[in-house]
Amino acid sequence: MINVEETNIINPVCPHCGEEITKVFARLMSTAFGKRYIYFCSLCKKVIGVSQRKGFWMG
Ligand SMILES: [Zn+2]
Numbered sequence: 685m686i687n688v689e690e691t692n693i694i695n696p697v698c699p700h701c702g703e704e705i706t707k708v709f710a711r712l713m714s715t716a717f718g719k720r721y722i723y724f725c726s727l728c729k730k731v732i733g734v735s736q737r738k739g740f741w742m743g
Contacts, residue, residue, distance in 0.1 A: 701728035708732060 695704040707726040712719055713734075721735040 698725045698728060698730070698732065700725060700730040700732075703727050705732075 695706055697703065698705050703725075705725060705727075708723050709726050709729075710721045710723050713722050722731060723733050723735070724731045
């Protein structure tokens, strides 16, 4: 069991450059499954994640 606590005080750290992330860039991509956002670090430009495909089962 993991408890989740929302915080606006602590910044996440980029897994690539190890710097605290205060801003991420998002770029829209068109894929075969629709549009997705790709998120990347504003400092090192490495990709942090991609938005999940949503509503595939639910429509
Ligand atoms: Zn980085």
